[in-house]
Amino acid sequence: MTGGRRPDGRGRRALAAVLLAACAPAPLRAQDDARIAEAQQVLAALVETYGVSGDEGPVRQAVQRLLPGWARTETDTAGNLWLRVGRGDPLVVFVAHLDEIGFTVDSILDDGSLHLRPRGGFFPSLFEAQPALVHAPGGDIPGVFLPRDTGVARRAPPPLRVSVGTASRAATAALGVRPGQTVTMPKRFVRLAGARATGRSFDDRVGCAAQVLAVRHLDRAALRHAVVFLWSVREEIGLEGAAAAAAALGTAVARVHAVDTFVSADSPLELPTFALAPLGRGAVARALDNSSVTPPPYVDSLAAVARARGVALQVGATNGGNDGSAFTRYGAVDVPLGWPLRYSHSPAEVVDLRDVASLADLIRAVAESW
């Protein structure tokens, strides 16, 4: 099945079947313990690595370490990591982004504290009065995000600052802190009940992990065309890495699959009007968001591939943008793949590892058979 083929009625019936299946608590094919364990091993390593937009080096290196020995990767001048497999047309690209939200040091103030600039969109109140890490070349420098001393009657804090425990600009500089360095809060991968897990930067380390898992299990002999697996940079600040990769490939790309978060309304705090993809029910076709609409025939084709390979698939619309949309201006069709995430861009994002394994299965299935 190729990206240009319009699916027939069989595909639409398949989609209907998959949608129905998604509504039932059916066990996933990918639920076996070994798959969950491998998903956790890869994801935890990536989640516990830091990489604010523009400073993705440690995450890129972690991906390289996690890939199988045969994988020969390249890094382009933008910082994107490329892995090319297979030969021939059509060229299909999978892209997951390496970066995470956070801050950069804008300046060091006279009292030694750091004035920050946000990188990406999030609620700053979630960082206020929390531990901080300044990522310096010589190692992380610990500090704290300062609590406000005014404005306690509202949720949003004034612009956040970080203290590294010093009282002067010179003392802060002596620790190795410099403007431009990135700042985050410490994070850990923690298992919750069942197959659930929490941490920060699941967006988009889950996508990165799913691509790693898919590559590990890929049947290269089954590939009928060229595939590029791309781990991109600076998605959170405007799809910059993907834009560079898309420009480099031009019109050669027939189809692109952004592998990114499906921000789910599966939460007691969200409006139940759309994005209702429950956790634990498998990967999600992110058929519509703020940056792209997948042509319906391609959603049908995706559903057919998932059905043929026994991979659970949900279909929905959510908010946000995706790296694949950077390729559409060159004529590529964007068919984003995701997984349901709760509490996006917070320190307490929640995923279901069965969905991570399902997403990896879907990527592999699409690469090998579509």
Place this chain on the structure above:
Amino acid sequence: MWRWTRAARRWGGGAALGALAAIRPAGLAAQTAAAELAVRFAGWTAVAGFEQAATDSLLALLPGSARDRAGNVVVTLGRGAPRRLASCAVDEPGYVVGAVTDDGYLRLRRVPGAAPAPLFDQALEGQRVTLVGDAGPVPGVVAVRSVHLARFRAAAEAPFTVDDAFVDVGAASRAEAERLGLRVLTPVALAKRPHRYGDGLLAAPVAGARAACAALAAALLARPQPRGTVVAAFTVQSRYANTGLRAVEALAGPFAEERQAALAVRYGGTPVETVSLAAADSLARALAAWIEGR
């Protein structure tokens, strides 16, 4: 920059206390242990009224210690007059599970009643918490709206309160939550991640009180020779009108003199309440000297 608490003024501050104590072998030992214990104690979850795991740790740590019927951990040194009391508070403000929803979320009730700081509840939003269930600690998170799905968040939106909190432990049903040992009255607090930064600073919820208890424990571990009788008490339920301390006074008093260990803190009442580990060392030396009547 430093925000001195009222409790800190009671003791006069760590630096002043450091100057009180002469360096002796017992003092050196206390100094060695206090900073290490402060980091360890800052990792406790001990919501007021639910301090047993922390007091169990103290019983294991301190030779000759015992739990009184109120739940305090008490060590009695020496004999005769004068009879004096040194104490610190083990407990912390926090929450208990108030209800379990059909879909497995936990709702919260603050402990004690009033918020100890204006943004105390807001510190929960989108953060990890620890629930001390019947089968042991259970990790969870407090739900927060996904930024991608938040249609509008006014700049003047009111702070998050306990009534906004849904705790997500990964359970999909009430029965699954109950199988984890979670039920009404299960204590809940922010997950503790003691965080060292700067020149010997420690940040954590209630870091000041925990470092003060560490100083008292370190002073006791230094085996001071008391003047008269000294009762050292690690008290519970300080957040309920000092219930634990009042019980020690009733059960082991009267006392000719009382000292409550406390340290100056920065950012008090926040998740990054900050205390100086050097001040904890100084306090340990001062307490050892006080126990010896110097």
